[in-house]
Amino acid sequence: MLTGQGFKQVYNLKGGIAAWQGQPAAGPPEIGMMLVKGDETPQDIICLAYGLEEGLRKFYTAATQMAIEAEVIKVLSQLAEIEERHKQRLFDLYKAIDAADTTIESFENKVNSELMEGGFDPDKLLESSKPAFKNATDVLSFAMMLEAQGMDLYMRYADKSEDAQVKEILYKMADEEKTHLKSLGDLFEKL
Amino acid sequence: MGIRDIFSTFTNMDTEHFQSFIDTNQEGNFTLLDVRQPVEYEGARIPGSQLIPLPTLNERLQELDPEKPVIAY
Numbered sequence: 083m084l085t086g087q088g089f090k091q092v093y094n095l096k097g098g099i100a101a102w103q104g105q106p107a108a109g110p111p112e113i114g115m116m117l118v119k120g121d122e123t124p125q126d127i128i129c130l131a132y133g134l135e136e137g138l139r140k141f142y143t144a145a146t147q148m149a150i151e152a153e154v155i156k157v158l159s160q161l162a163e164i165e166e167r168h169k170q171r172l173f174d175l176y177k178a179i180d181a182a183d184t185t186i187e188s189f190e191n192k193v194n195s196e197l198m199e200g201g202f203d204p205d206k207l208l209e210s211s212k213p214a215f216k217n218a219t220d221v222l223s224f225a226m227m228l229e230a231q232g233m234d235l236y237m238r239y240a241d242k243s244e245d246a247q248v249k250e251i252l253y254k255m256a257d258e259e260k261t262h263l264k265s266l267g268d269l270f271e272k273l
Numbered sequence: 274m275g276i277r278d279i280f281s282t283f284t285n286m287d288t289e290h291f292q293s294f295i296d297t298n299q300e301g302n303f304t305l306l307d308v309r310q311p312v313e314y315e316g317a318r319i320p321g322s323q324l325i326p327l328p329t330l331n332e333r334l335q336e337l338d339p340e341k342p343v344i345a346y
Contacts, residue, residue, distance in 0.1 A: 084345075095291055095344055095346035097287075101346070
């Protein structure tokens with residue numbers, strides 16, 4: 083059907099979802115979508131992404147306070163640092179496309195970080211995940227789940243967005259989440 | 274009607290090729306198409322997949338970019 087409709091390259095994933103060896107995403111297509119209408123500007127979407135990344139950084143930082151094992155604390159701290167770098171890249175991108183001479187303070191005033199990557203509430207998530215954080219493997223598995231949800235969310239935002247530049251930004255964010263997932267997978271292998 | 278009937282001319286992509294494709298192609302340059310039922314999509318999906326259940330695919334083809342490679346499952 084697709085090839086007959088002008089689609090140039092069509093592949094069937096042999097084995098279906100079972101062929102996917104990475105972290106899956108889950109939940110209904112609407113999850114987290116209340117944050118976007120589809121008509122956001124590139125600046126709006128960067129602010130949104132920054133808030134999501136900051137929410138996750140807060141989550142990882144707070145989780146270090148609850149962890150007991152040194153190895154777990156180290157992994158959580160690394161994850162928080164990764165999110166901090168992610169935020170910096172977003173702010174750089176904002177400055178590159180916004181004509182105004184923006185400071186980090188004025189930029190952060192526009193950001194809402196109540197929800198984090200994947201559309202979760204950080205406080206509720208922290209509370210519910212506490213019992214699961216027994217060792218570094220648990221923490222990494224959880225982080226991979228969050229990153230997979232985040233990537234999936236950015237792609238759904240991209241699908242909904244009408245602006246080509248916004249789509250590009252969101253694809254880039256999803257791509258970075260994909261890289262995070264790969265790094266976490268590598269870290270997981272080393273444990 | 275199964276997936277084979279819908280994608281009359283397609284190439285199978287195995288796990289190894291798929292992983293390599295995902296690793297080397299930027300998000301947004303291809304479409305991961307989930308043609309299963311919504312309940313299956315909600316249970317577990319490949320991150321970044323677009324859900325268009327098989328029975329509705331014909332009427333929703335315009336949602337897909339024919340210029341991008343499509344990987345369906």
